[in-house]
Amino acid sequence: MNTFSEKVVKILAVALAGGGLYLLAAYEHGQRESIRRADVVLTPACIEKLARYGLESGEYYQSPYVLQRTGAKLATRGYADDDIRAIKRGCNIIDDTQGKLASDPDRERWNTRRFIRGTHTACRHCHQSVGDKQDAAGNRLVGSLNLGASWTMADMYDRFTGLLLPFELRQMQCYINSSNGYKPNIADDVIRDVTSYSRFLSVALDMKIANRYDEQGIDEIPASATPKQGDDYVRGEAIYRQKCESCHGPQAFGRVDPDGRLVAPAIAGPNAWNMQSRNYFYYVSTILPGFICRNMPLGQENTLPNQECRDIAYYLSNLPRPAGDRQGPIIALRQQVLMKVLPPLLRATGSARGKAAAAKSDSGE
């Protein structure tokens, strides 16, 4: 039987713990609110992108892009100052996810680093040109993962999981698998701001819901779109050495300048996407080849034949990378061991084999 004092202590302990939690939450909410109201310092790419699309507060918004392309003066509802700041923060997150250009990365990027395990990942690596890739003439490119088109075509049944997948949940999948990290809560500003930016892009590009846009997602390459030679690891390695190694490094672990600036992100190893990402060839075999063909090598897009893209993707997916979050701790441990053990082994054995394959490929055999 509890004594009276024990009961009072119990009540006080619960009251203090609960009150402390509430006060801490109120303080954190205050901090968030101050960040939401603070001016946003844009990254160079975002300054260019948002200036080009004429983002300003006002009662109406008119897209200079649409005016230039079609001559139509389309006026849509304008943006308040809060909206403008959210769009700017969203653009910054896409361009500089890890906050390397920010003076206070965690505050200015809503702690995105907390949701990403590696040090390389940024949204713009897949969603190039801040989620809106165009050619010199301003044409949007097929299969370029355009964020405006993704927002317009979101809220559809996902064909891989059969789930009705809102744009916010799709972002969470990016954090879990493509960034090999943890998903933020769906109500977090980090998700809301990226949605704001994507929605703005769809307005600036005059995209309409219920339409289908080729620039959304990936232009997938199935085996049926190749001469049906079969995907080949050795051929893939040889092409990788020729076309990709100079940027992504000999083991595809990415390349970082001596001053810490990221030259090219990892596409294998601990900083890359995990084994449950749709980029992983064994999980979905059509997406990574599609990305490679339409977006790589930078400046020479659409130059690789379909079969070569599939070969490179096949090769890359055989390199060690982190396990997915649903594969359990044993596979995660196995992958961690492989990522430690395989690189020195590959360095010792792979270079000679790779050079021989490249020489064979050059000689046209």
Next chain:
Amino acid sequence: MRAPELALKYRALLGQRWPALSRNLVVGLTLALVTLPQAVAFSVTLAGVPPHFGIYAAIWGVFFCSLLNPSRVFHGGPNTAMSASIGVTLLPTAPPFGAEYMGLALTLGLMAGLIQLMFYLIRPLGRILDLISEPVINGMICGIGLILIFRSLTTFAGLPLNTEVEWPLWIAWQSFLAVLEVGNLHAIQIGLITLLTCVVVQQFDPLRNWAILIGIAAGTLYSQHLNATVGLQNTLIEQIGNLSSIGLVFPSLPLFSQESMPDVIAILPGAVTLALLGLFQTVAAMRRMSRKAGGFTDSRKAIFSDAVSNCLLPFLSSLPTCASFNRMWLVHKLGIHSRIAIASSALWLLLLVLFFAKAIAVIPMPAMAGIIMLLGANMINWEDIKPHLKSRHEATVFVASFLSVLFLDLFEAVLVGSALAVAYSKWQQAHPDISLRGDVLKIRGNLYYGSLPIIESIYHSALAKGQDVIIDFSECYYIDQEGIRWLSGLKARRQAAFVDRRTGRDRRDDEAAETPGSDERRGQSRRGRKQDRRRRSDI
């Protein structure tokens, strides 16, 4: 007897029994209110089926189990792990909430029920479930308690649930940070008021059984006050919502069409997992809680009750049922061990959804989350943990089960904990206490194929020293066939003499005859005597 007299007699009887009955009914109502949000959450967020699946499991699943299972603490109904397992199994086959998916969910439940029936009919299969030891169960209970707290964090702060599977500890940490940074402060206020009211009321013994109901009422009143003053559009508090479409029963048929056969075959391994998941939890929870309540129920009866219920429930649009650790803990904490209380919880829930759907609809989810957190905290009881920490073996098994729940899942926790417990017991059996004093080799423990190499090594080292060895079995309580053959070999080669001090006779003279009367004088059990006689005759 005239009608007025009969009425008076029954009134008197009711008057006599009313205090006990009313306590049962209050506990039933509390259980019904605690089960309701779990039923809705498990079916929608975990299993991918509409909420009435979970609610019917909480009504008919609980009711069938209370009729079929003689345990006074058993509370069935929807279960977290089973619901999650249904979602994971069916995800590749059809889109959730669709007609085909729901049909396959019912098929999966029926197949699991039939597999469970097999566990009842084939007795050795059912006995496997008894290999779950107490440290495993307590480790699991503590793990589940923590998981309940973690899982409720987001609902407590009015945030959407994280529905995808991730490692629970990472989810918990991210959820805690999300509560602080982006949680709904109104929701946190409601959750805290509910929690604090509950804790305060629990301290008054006459009101202890009412604590949860009073807590929910306080949270609901505060939520209604906020909605009236600030407006629901500003508070954005999630409520249980409208359940008025749910009726008495909703008949259904599992999907077994010719077109669905490939899918049915594909989900068969999932059905085996589901069946085992349910049975392991049922047997473990029932044994633990029955012991706490000072009773005993044969686990076969629980297997039978689960199996029959799960064969019936797919025809009533219901999720499968199995024991719920947290609700059984609540039954125990409320101090009422009675099947009436448990059956009444099902009937209360039925009445609530039939007649009070509008009142239930306004109960705020943060208040329910606060209650579930309190239940989780109550499941971690130092008095239950302390005894396991006294033995290194038990502590290891306890910690392994606890961590497995947090890092793996419930099913794997049972496997890891049980495997460790069995391994430890085998290790102990394989290492009998052997002492060589003078020429007497005394064996305390088991003489079987596992311990034989150790005994042999000491025996041969003694022989090598040129000693005559006498093997003393006085404290040897089990010898298997391999041990008997070894001893027979020694006897045949005249390499050793044997002694069993329990008989009071030196057995080196090869006289094995023994009168039954001397056995009785020693007061040995019948089984011990039988083994003893067999051992001697073999030697």
